[in-house]
Amino acid sequence: ETGVTQTPRHLVMGMTNKKSLKCEQHLGHNAMYWYKQSAKKPLELMFVYSLEERVENNSVPSRFSPECPNSSHLFLHLHTLQPEDSALYLCASSLTDILLSPKGLDNEQFFGPGTRLTVL
Amino acid sequence: SQQGEEDPQALSIQEGENATMNCSYKTSINNLQWYRQNSGRGLVHLILIRSNEREKHSGRLRVTLDTSKKSSSLLITASRAADTASYFCATDGDSNYQLIWGAGTKLIIKP
Numbered sequence: 001e002t003g004v005t006q007t008p009r010h011l012v013m014g015m016t017n018k019k020s021l022k023c024e025q026h027l028g029h030n031a032m033y034w035y036k037q038s039a040k041k042p043l044e045l046m047f048v049y050s051l052e053e054r055v056e057n058n059s060v061p062s063r064f065s066p067e068c069p070n071s072s073h074l075f076l077h078l079h080t081l082q083p084e085d086s087a088l089y090l091c092a093s094s095l096t097d098i099l100l101s102p103k104g105l106d107n108e109q110f111f112g113p114g115t116r117l118t119v120l
Numbered sequence: 121s122q123q124g125e126e127d128p129q130a131l132s133i134q135e136g137e138n139a140t141m142n143c144s145y146k147t148s149i150n151n152l153q154w155y156r157q158n159s160g161r162g163l164v165h166l167i168l169i170r171s172n173e174r175e176k177h178s179g180r181l182r183v184t185l186d187t188s189k190k191s192s193s194l195l196i197t198a199s200r201a202a203d204t205a206s207y208f209c210a211t212d213g214d215s216n217y218q219l220i221w222g223a224g225t226k227l228i229i230k231p
Contacts, residue, residue: 004162031217043163043208043221055217090162094217101216106151106170109219111162 006112021076023091032074035090081119088114126225139196141225143209
């Protein structure tokens with residue numbers, strides 16, 4: 001887990017709060033991801049960045065706002081969340097150069113420990 | 121859409137026994153991966169098997185892939201209490217970065 005770190009590990013916020021989740025990868029990877037994991041549901045891909053450029057916004061509500069200032073850091077800014085947004089938010093990275101790599105290459109993803117978010 | 125579906129949803133066995141989990145998928149793939157997740161933590165990549173491979177080993181892990189049946193299995197031999205976790209399969213999706221995940225198998229190893 002030391003390759004990808006996430007802070008905070010736990011977050012409790014009210015619906016009117018603004019908070020940010022932070023992810024940092026120390027692996028020299030080119031791609032970074034935000035996932036949402038809710039109980040008994042498959043992982044939901046939220047956003048994908050390749051070398052600081054967003055390549056996927058998977059129909060995520062605008063109350064979630066990602067930011068990728070460089071290839072090692074990824075943020076998820078949260079505002080006016082709903083109780084149903086409570087979940088484990090996972091950051092991941094992969095070596096894949098999304099913009100140049102063809103489909104079919106191995107895309108092993110390395111995950112951080114996650115932020116357990118509770119929205120009251 | 122959900123591609124991989126793990127079976128069973130939950131599995132409880134005695135320490136020392138072998139654990140087998142299965143994954144089925146719907147469309148053609150280039151590769152399939154297995155991940156482990158300890159309770160409330162991030163996922164850890166275990167093994168990747170390509171569509172032209174039938175079997176792969178890593179320590180106590182054995183993965184098989186049957187592309188004709190669109191299925192894969194993960195075998196953990198001589199299970200240990202530390203193997204207690206959820207196990208997920210993921211297949212490559214329509215793009216070169218997308219993984220399609222199943223809902224996972226929750227494995228409990230009883231001491």
